[in-house]
Amino acid sequence: MKYLKQLMIIMSVSFLAETIKYILPFPIPASIYGIAVMFLCLMTGIIKEEQIADVADYMIAIMPIFFIEPSVALMNSLGLVRGKVLQILLAAFLSTVAANLITAIVSSLIMKKGNKDE
Amino acid sequence: MNSISQMLASSAYFGVFISLGAYLLMTAVQKKFKSPFLAPLLWTLIIIISFLMVMGISFEDYAQSASKISFFLTPATICYALPLYRQFNVLKKNFLAIILGVTAGCIGHFVVAAGTAIMLGLDKSIVCSLIPKSITTAIALGVTEEIGGIAGITVIGVCVAGLTGNMFFKIMYKALKIKNPVAQGLAMGTSSHALGTSSFDPKTEEVQLAMGSLAIVVAGILTAVLVPCIYPILESFMG
Structure with missing residues (x-):
């Protein structure tokens, strides 16, 4: 029963998130509204950590299996990718390096400045 | 058949x-x-x-x-609120560095991903699939769907992002003398999500791990909110 209750809480927040997405006009995935709602509930104590922790930690641990089916959909667009694999890999690689360096440089500059001010 | x-x-x-x-x-x-x-x-x-x-x-x-x-993808993604809640103190202490650093990284990623993909002559749907690829798959798939990308290509991109981080970034930090552990963790989480973050040693690099997992959630949320908002500007370039 403990796990069923935890699942019920997570599903309730999911349903609420879906409802918010339906009402608001922004193209933001429902899961983001859900994270915000769940986070606020945890901060305000409406939901206690131990009321969801077992099921939540389990879901996070097995997360990759939820991506399998949407990703296999790639087989329907293989024609689109054909002959472009190298370009896709290159764009993916370069943008990863850029995101990493920019974050590292900006955050270390801010922390350096913060330490001087203290 | x-x-x-x-x-x-x-x-x-x-x-x-x-x-x-x-x-x-x-x-x-x-x-x-x-x-x-x-x-x-x-x-x-x-x-x-x-x-x-x-x-x-x-x-x-x-x-x-x-x-x-x-x-179960959406309910599972919502569970990321829990690690975020557990690390709230770290978030509060380094708030400015985290928010500005991760935001800069997300915007930089958007520009470079879209820029290189367009320059390499890739189609609009592929460009859209690559834009959310630095973040954790759960949120990336939602973003791809919102802007009309192809889930499978996003997953390939997410894998490349994770593998690049996992294999090269610690070597890169050493070569470029990026020593601040908070910056290392944030950068890894922003660019290479959980797969990159898992390359830190839980015993000696605890700070990097904590900041990495925090950055995964922050970058995911920021990208999910920012991308659909900046995307129309990009669309006007691609026609």
Whole structure:
């Protein structure tokens, strides 16, 4: 029963998130509204950590299996990718390096400045 | 289509079975050889797609069974609120560095990903699939759907992002003398999500790990909110 209750809480927040997405006009995935709602509930104590922790930690641990089916959909667009694999890999690689360096440089500059001010 | 293919295509359990089976198999292989090239999700996709194509089973037939698993994607993603809540003190202490650093990284990623993809002559749907690729798959798939990308290409991009981080970034930090552990963790989480973050040693690099997992959630949320907002500007360039 403990796990069923935890699942019920997570599903309730999911349903609420879906409802918010339906009402608001922004193209933001429902899961983001859900994270915000769940986070606020945890901060305000409406939901206690131990009321969801077992099921939540389990879901996070097995997360990759939820991506399998949407990703296999790639087989329907293989024609689109054909002959472009190298370009896709290159764009993916370069943008990863850029995101990493920019974050590292900006955050270390801010922390350096913060330490001087203290 | 022969009778075995027909049976599998109409089965209620086959899609679930091959999805979980292939994934568990590849997790075991990864555990044995410990190579970042063996990313279980990537090889699971290769196994399933190859099998379906050889047997002549369509994605739709596979999905009518396998979509029962992905039904849980949104509830599972919502659970990321829990690690965020657990690390709230770290977030509060380094708030400015985290928010500005991760925001800069996300915007930089958007510009470079879209820029290089357009320069390399890739189609609009592929460009859209690559834009959310630095963040954790759960949120990236939602963003891809919102801006009209292809989920499978996003997953390839997410794998490249994770593998690049996992294999090269610690070497890069050493070479470029990026020593601040908070900055290392934030950068890794922003660019290479959980796969990159897992390259830090839990014993000696605890700060990097904590900041990495925090950055995964922050970058995911920021990208999910920012991308659909900046995307129309990009669309006007692509026509």
